Amino acid sequence: MQPGHTTMTNDILNDDVVSQKTSPAENSDDSAFDHPCPIRDVLDRIGDRWSLLILEALAQQTLRFNELHRHIDDISRQMLSRTLKRLEADGFIHRTIYAEVPPRVEYTLTPLGHSFLQPMQLLIQWADKNHAEICRSRRQARQNNA
Structure with missing residues (x-):
């Protein structure tokens, strides 16, 4: 996976979307990848x-x-x-x-x-x-x- 990309895991029977950070640079509060995309x-x-x-x-x-x-x-x-x-x-x-x-x-x-x-x-x-x-x-x- 390239730095700056996010992996989203969706469980069919669970409405939670889990976002995993892939690089330390993504730890900023304003990263677009910090929040699930509706x-x-x-x-x-x-x-x-x-x-x-x-x-x-x-x-x-x-x-x-x-x-x-x-x-x-x-x-x-x-x-x-x-x-x-x-x-x-x-x-x-x-x-x-x-x-x-x-x-x-x-x-x-x-x-x-x-x-x-x-x-x-x-x-x-x-x-x-x-x-x-x-x-x-x-x-x-x-x-x-x-």
Whole structure:
């Protein structure tokens, strides 16, 4: 690791972000690396391949695990389970377990999850509007590097 860089460790089920200093020069009180970066932390959690799709599905209605699995193409059961646990740990969704046989589990958005819907929709709209331009730029960069 280069001096001046910070390593951030995020535990899925722990909301603490641990920052480790890598050089004595970083011991100053005004180092930008002394504090966790909220946007990076949030994007690490919701910027994966599946979280936005799950949140979008739950924005419409409360769903059970199998309903979510059918709703989201190509997600494995293991990945769905892992992503749901992360979203629950971060407070975006709530998991309700009913004492029935067979057991019934439902997922719904929390107030925090609902508060994220508007920014999420803006991000989706921006991506839809600009995706073609991003793809053109990528192709151009590949051609320039070939």
